[in-house]
Every structure is written in structure tokens, then in C-alpha cells.
Amino acid sequence: MPLPRRWLTSLLLRAEGSNLLIDCGEGTQIALKEKGWSPKPIDAICFTHYHADHISGLPGMLLSMANAEREKTLHIFGPRGLQRVVDGLCVITPELPFDILCHEFHEPRESIEFPPFFVEAFRVQHGILCYGYRVSIRRLGRFNAERARELDIPLRFWNKLQHGESISDGAKQYTPDMVMGEARKGLSVVYCTDTRPVPVISEMAEGADLFICEGMYGEEGKEENARKYKHMTMREAAQIGRKAKPAEMWFTHYSPSEMNPEIYKEEIGKIFPVKFPRDGWSRDLLFKGE
Amino acid sequence: MPLPRRWLTSLLLRAEGSNLLIDCGEGTQIALKEKGWSPKPIDAICFTHYHADHISGLPGMLLSMANAEREKTLHIFGPRGLQRVVDGLCVITPELPFDILCHEFHEPRESIEFPPFFVEAFRVQHGILCYGYRVSIRRLGRFNAERARELDIPLRFWNKLQHGESISDGAKQYTPDMVMGEARKGLSVVYCTDTRPVPVISEMAEGADLFICEGMYGEEGKEENARKYKHMTMREAAQIGRKAKPAEMWFTHYSPSEMNPEIYKEEIGKIFPVKFPRDGWSRDLLFKGE
Numbered sequence: 095m096p097l098p099r100r101w102l103t104s105l106l107l108r109a110e111g112s113n114l115l116i117d118c119g120e121g122t123q124i125a126l127k128e129k130g131w132s133p134k135p136i137d138a139i140c141f142t143h144y145h146a147d148h149i150s151g152l153p154g155m156l157l158s159m160a161n162a163e164r165e166k167t168l169h170i171f172g173p174r175g176l177q178r179v180v181d182g183l184c185v186i187t188p189e190l191p192f193d194i195l196c197h198e199f200h201e202p203r204e205s206i207e208f209p210p211f212f213v214e215a216f217r218v219q220h221g222i223l224c225y226g227y228r229v230s231i232r233r234l235g236r237f238n239a240e241r242a243r244e245l246d247i248p249l250r251f252w253n254k255l256q257h258g259e260s261i262s263d264g265a266k267q268y269t270p271d272m273v274m275g276e277a278r279k280g281l282s283v284v285y286c287t288d289t290r291p292v293p294v295i296s297e298m299a300e301g302a303d304l305f306i307c308e309g310m311y312g313e314e315g316k317e318e319n320a321r322k323y324k325h326m327t328m329r330e331a332a333q334i335g336r337k338a339k340p341a342e343m344w345f346t347h348y349s350p351s352e353m354n355p356e357i358y359k360e361e362i363g364k365i366f367p368v369k370f371p372r373d374g375w376s377r378d379l380l381f382k383g384e
Numbered sequence: 385m386p387l388p389r390r391w392l393t394s395l396l397l398r399a400e401g402s403n404l405l406i407d408c409g410e411g412t413q414i415a416l417k418e419k420g421w422s423p424k425p426i427d428a429i430c431f432t433h434y435h436a437d438h439i440s441g442l443p444g445m446l447l448s449m450a451n452a453e454r455e456k457t458l459h460i461f462g463p464r465g466l467q468r469v470v471d472g473l474c475v476i477t478p479e480l481p482f483d484i485l486c487h488e489f490h491e492p493r494e495s496i497e498f499p500p501f502f503v504e505a506f507r508v509q510h511g512i513l514c515y516g517y518r519v520s521i522r523r524l525g526r527f528n529a530e531r532a533r534e535l536d537i538p539l540r541f542w543n544k545l546q547h548g549e550s551i552s553d554g555a556k557q558y559t560p561d562m563v564m565g566e567a568r569k570g571l572s573v574v575y576c577t578d579t580r581p582v583p584v585i586s587e588m589a590e591g592a593d594l595f596i597c598e599g600m601y602g603e604e605g606k607e608e609n610a611r612k613y614k615h616m617t618m619r620e621a622a623q624i625g626r627k628a629k630p631a632e633m634w635f636t637h638y639s640p641s642e643m644n645p646e647i648y649k650e651e652i653g654k655i656f657p658v659k660f661p662r663d664g665w666s667r668d669l670l671f672k673g674e
């Protein structure tokens with residue numbers, strides 16, 4: 095439930111001028127504006143599932159994009175049923191000045207190349223069909239200039255080879271593997287909410303730079319609610335963190351009954367050092383090493 | 385567009401324990417909670433039209449009602465097409481624990497008895513089919529106890545007669561008109577937004593206790609925008625006020641470009657003394673005189 099001063103759970107990923115939004119509940123467009131960001135440049139929206147608190151902000155978001163005179167196609171990704179849900183919600187947004195392309199997941203695991211993002215969706219266990227996301231930014235290997243000189247590759251081809259292109263120059267063929275080192279460690283963010291703690295989550299969150307996971311219930315005695323409504327307690331989520339060892343872990347999607355989720359921080363910290371974000375938190379992630 | 389600290393336009397009318405909401409844009413349920421009120425007891429929702437800023441908050445509102453374990457039927461009123469719009473939006477709210485009854489308007493003017501409210505809907509002129517509302521609370525005439533004694537009406541029937549019931553007591557018939565004076569002036573609120581200034585508005589707003597009208601554009605030079613998007617300038621709206629002479633007039637539905645609508649207050653006041661409410665304003669209206 096959206097509350098005064100607590101927006102619904104949503105995440106915007108921004109890299110190399112591209113923007114990917116995960117989930118869009120009621121008010122997400124306002125949260126975005128509070129942060130000083132705009133709906134217009136969002137290239138794609140990924141939905142975890144179709145409970146209203148994760149998707150009810152879609153029509154308003156689409157209209158704000160339209161008001162900003164967006165023309166480029168919007169891509170929407172989500173579990174089976176996406177087209178029907180989007181069509182339903184769009185009865186109140188006729189005549190958008192841009193196209194919407196829906197891509198539905200049918201397999202337990204699917205991946206999408208959406209440059210610069212590599213998106214992996216993995217099915218989790220909620221009351222309805224629900225997916226978690228691992229979004230990665232890959233990092234190429236280092237360019238070996240010495241080797242390029244040795245091979246007499248003309249300088250004008252270096253940039254193309256660095257960006258993965260192969261080149262034919264008369265009889266000569268130049269390919270990136272001739273001059274590029276092994277791919278370096280990129281970045282990955284894992285986002286997972288509205289699920290019981292299933293093994294796939296720790297597998298996908300392993301070694302992530304940032305793992306954002308629901309921390310629905312902190313209060314003792316809510317274990318049964320967590321099972322009944324297919325959510326997690328903070329303790330269950332922290333156990334996943336302990337197993338997956340992400341560089342950083344954040345909770346999200348607090349129950350409306352948890353007005354001060356931070357009170358569990360110390361106790362949860364004994365399992366894994368989880369951060370307890372509030373609205374508007376953001377984090378810059380940078381490639382590590384040369 | 386919803387903005388940080390400026391919710392979309394919506395009005396809740398409360399009388400004699402009944403609650404009637406007009407319009408429900410994105411975030412209306414949060415605005416309601418900020419005010420300290422609850423979605424649960426809302427008996428009916430009236431929509432002016434189906435642009436997203438007036439209806440996109442419906443699915444979230446329905447779910448909050450469901451979370452509060454509402455069981456009583458919700459009545460929804462609105463222009464032709466209501467059922468299709470509600471069905472579309474409700475793809476994300478399956479299994480509500482209460483019924484929804486949709487009532488569509490087909491005539492330029494329709495009225496509904498929804499005690500204690502008497503609701504008159506009147507068609508206005510917007511880009512799509514749109515209605516304004518006049519909601520009244522009627523007030524019966526005064527009970528004439530002296531006359532009741534003269535007519536030998538048993539005391540046990542007085543209360544029923546006061547509440548409009550007729551009574552048969554053996555051969556005797558007692559009817560309210562025998563003991564009730566003429567109906568006294570009740571209360572009425574008129575709500576009208578998203579329209580060009582058409583004559584029906586001043587007709588309906590005449591003598592209202594509170595007339596709430598869009599004040600979309602204050603800035604000079606926006607007259608053309610007002611005509612193009614089928615809205616009103618504050619000056620056009622104030623002219624309606626001058627003609628209709630409501631006891632009190634409020635503006636609402638400011639353009640997102642009007643960050644400080646109050647700057648036009650003095651100038652508009654020369655046409656009619658309009659108030660410039662901000663989020664969360666409310667007003668108690670009481671019957672006047674004995």
C-alpha cells in the first residue's frame with residue numbers, strides 16, 4: 095500500500111544514457127520527479143508481476159511520457175499475460191504518440207539483450223506468476239595497443255575493434271579477439287521482491303554489486319504471514335544475502351505495518367549487513383580496477 | 385500531472401456517515417490518508433471523465449478497500465463507457481471481496497438518489513465525454529407540533545412523519561404534509577473540471593454553497609491553450625462564478641505550469657472572490673437557520 099511519504103517499490107537503472115525501470119506502482123512517476131528525474135527517457139519497463147502495487151502507476155507514467163512529447167518506442171517486459179494487462183490499463187491512455195512493445199516471459203529463466211543492459215529474468219514463488227531480475231552491464235577486456243602495432247593494424251580501425259566490430263580491409267581481416275584482452279568484471283544489480291525464499295534467488299544474487307531484496311516483515315511472529323502471502327521475513331532475506339555474498343544488500347518493500355523498519359537493523363546485521371533504504375535512495379556503481 | 389506535494393484533483397463529500405468520492409487520480413488514496421481519512425467507507429465514486437489523471441488511482445483504491453476487509457458493494461457512476469474502463473483497470477485487481485456496480489450516464493442531464501446525497505450530473509464540453517456534478521443534501525420542512533396535537537396524531541407516529549413516512553392507523557391516515565412545513569434550503573456543492581465554459585455550468589452552480597471549478601490557466605496568453613485542450617482560464621471560470629453567485633467558490637486542477645496559482649488571486653478577485661485551495665483543503669457546510 096502506498097503511504098504518505100513512502101512510495102511503492104520501484105527501481106530505475108541508468109547507464110550510458112539508457113534507462114530501465116523495474117516495477118511502476120501508483121505514484122512512481124511522482125517519486126521519480128521528487129528525485130529530479132523524468133519519465134520521458136525511460137527506454138524499458140520490467141515488471142516482476144501484476145499485483146497493483148507494482149503496476150498501477152503505468153497509465154500515469156505513459157501519459158507523462160506523452161505530455162513530454164516522447165516519440166520513441168517503449169519496451170515492456172514481464173511474465174505471461176503482459177499484453178492483456180497493458181491493454182486493460184491502457185483503456186485510459188488512448189492515442190499515445192509512441193509505440194509500446196510487450197515482451198512476455200514464458201520460461202523459468204529468460205535473458206534479454208537490451209544494450210547497455212543484459213537482463214536476466216528468473217521465476218520466483220509468489221501468489222501469482224512473478225520474476226526477479228539480474229541486470230548486468232558487461233565490460234570488455236582491455237585493448238592491447240602493443241599487439242595492435244605488432245600486427246600492423248591501421249590506427250583508424252582501433253576504435254571499431256575496441257567496440258567489438260570485425261573489419262575487412264582488402265584481403266586483410268581484423269577481429270576484436272586479436273587485440274582485446276579477456277572480458278573484465280562488469281556490474282550487476284539484482285532485484286527481487288514478492289517471493290518466498292527459493293534457491294534461484296541466492297544463485298542469481300551471487301557476487302552482485304547490489305542485491306535489492308524484499309524485507310517485508312521484521313516483527314517476530316510474522317513468519318506465518320510471510321508463508322501465507324508468499325513473502326519473506328527480513329531474516330529469511332538476510333539468509334539469502336549470507337549465502338549469495340553480494341557486495342551490498344538493500345531491503346525494500348516493507349510491510350505497511352513496519353513503520354520503522356530500521357529497528358531490526360542490528361539484529362539482521364548478525365546474519366548479513368543489510369542496508370535499510372528509504373524513498374529516493376540511489377547508488378553509483380563504477381567498474382572496479384583498470 | 386501529479387507533482388511532488390500536489391495531488392491530482394479529487395473531492396470527498398461526507399454527510400450523515402455516507403461518503404461520496406468524485407474522481408480518483410493516481411495517488412488519491414495517499415492524499416486521503418494524509419488527510420487522516422480512509423478509503424474503506426467510501427460508498428460511491430463518481431467520475432467526471434476517463435482521462436487518466438481522474439481515474440488512474442481506482443485500482444489502488446479498490447485494493448486498499450480490499451485490504452481493509454471491505455465487503456459492502458461499491459457504486460461507481462460515470463459517463464458512457466464506464467463498465468469497459470472499470471473492467472480494463474480491474475485486470476490488476478482480481479478477486480475483490482466486494483461487488484462493484486457501475487451506473488453509466490447516457491443523457492446530457494441525469495440525477496441519482498443516493499441518500500443522503502442527491503446527485504445531478506450534467507454534461508460539459510471537454511476533449512472526451514465529461515460531466516460536472518451538483519451534489520445536494522436536502523432538508524425537510526419544520527415539524528409543526530402544534531398542528532400534530534390539533535389533529536390528534538398519536539405521539540408514537542411523530543418521528544415517522546418527520547422522516548417522510550405515511551401511516552395507516554386503523555381507518556385513520558396520517559401523511560407528512562399534514563404536519564411538515566415547506567422543505568427548507570438544503571446544501572449543495574458543485575464540482576466542475578475539464579471543460580470549456582458552457583452555459584450549463586453557471587446554471588447548475590447558481591446559489592451553490594460551494595462551487596469548485598477548474599482554474600487551469602492563470603498566465604496571460606494561455607487562452608488559446610484553454611480552447612485547444614478544452615479547459616478554462618481562471619478568468620473564464622471566475623466569470624461563471626460572477627454569474628452563478630455561489631456562496632463560496634474554489635479553484636482546482638491547476639496546470640502543472642502554474643506553480644504558484646495564488647499570484648492571480650487579486651486580479652481574479654476583481655471578477656469574483658475565488659479561493660485558491662491547496663492539497664487537503666476541507667470545509668464544513670452546515671444547514672443555515674432553524
